[in-house]
Amino acid sequence: MLKQLEKNHANLSSYIGVDINPRSDPGMRQELEPIIGSERFHYMIADYNECTADDFGAHQGLTVVTMLGFQEGNELPEKMANILAGLTKPGDLLLSEMQLFSAGGYGPMVDFYNLEPMKRFSNSVCKRNRVAAIDQHSIFITPIDTALGKTMVAATIAPYRHNGSQRYLLTNCCLKYTQRQFREMREQQSAFQVVEEFLTGDGTIAYQFALRA
Numbered sequence: 001m002l003k004q005l006e007k008n009h010a011n012l013s014s015y016i017g018v019d020i021n022p023r024s025d026p027g028m029r030q031e032l033e034p035i036i037g038s039e040r041f042h043y044m045i046a047d048y049n050e051c052t053a054d055d056f057g058a059h060q061g062l063t064v065v066t067m068l069g070f071q072e073g074n075e076l077p078e079k080m081a082n083i084l085a086g087l088t089k090p091g092d093l094l095l096s097e098m099q100l101f102s103a104g105g106y107g108p109m110v111d112f113y114n115l116e117p118m119k120r121f122s123n124s125v126c127k128r129n130r131v132a133a134i135d136q137h138s139i140f141i142t143p144i145d146t147a148l149g150k151t152m153v154a155a156t157i158a159p160y161r162h163n164g165s166q167r168y169l170l171t172n173c174c175l176k177y178t179q180r181q182f183r184e185m186r187e188q189q190s191a192f193q194v195v196e197e198f199l200t201g202d203g204t205i206a207y208q209f210a211l212r213a
């Protein structure tokens with residue numbers, strides 16, 4: 001995205017990355033500094049439950065806040081609505097990327113959680129929890145009740161043994177809104193107005209731009 005903005009002669013004043021995981025900094029720095037330059041690259045190790053737009057300092061021009069990688073699905077709608085309202089100021093643009101529960105059914109979700117990087121993610125969650133998984137994770141998709149009504153959730157579980165019995169560790173769970181729920185999430189739950197939506201060709205991934213009122 002930064003490359004594309006630079007190519008289109010956008011005047012980028014700074015990039016501020018926020019991540020709870022300190023190990024994300026070097027990777028992001030390596031990728032983004034060659035594009036934006038070290039003086040415009042800033043990185044904050046922080047929990048987005050705790051930091052707010054005030055922590056990013058004052059900036060002239062338009063601020064675009066991104067929530068990519070289906071990260072929004074990791075929280076219940078009302079909780080994420082509060083987080084996003086806190087991370088933005090009136091006039092900011094929010095770009096969020098979500099995998100949808102679409103006409104494509106469960107297949108695209110199963111395909112995503114079957115990818116090697118998602119299996120590695122489950123293994124790293126097992127390691128962090130000192131659990132020795134005895135097999136690859138399994139994927140299940142089920143509806144749950146949320147403030148937006150019945151909402152699909154995709155979860156991965158890794159099997160392990162404890163005192164002779166088989167147990168499962170929940171390694172990831174992510175809400176999969178319909179396109180309509182994703183819009184409702186922004187307009188009913190948050191102080192935002194959806195201004196643009198893009199879907200991938202197969203209709204399973206949505207990029208939503210919303211303006212903070």
Ligand SMILES: C[S@@+](CC[C@H](N)C(=O)[O-])C[C@H]1O[C@@H](n2cnc3c(N)ncnc32)[C@H](O)[C@@H]1O
Nearest residue numbers: 019020021024046047048049066067068069071
């Ligand atoms: C799926 S990626 C999302 C990519 C990133 N949010 C973006 O917009 O480019 C998930 C990232 O969010 C980070 N993360 C998860 N929970 C977080 C939290 N509570 N506060 C800040 N970062 C968090 C993880 O460490 C991981 O690097």
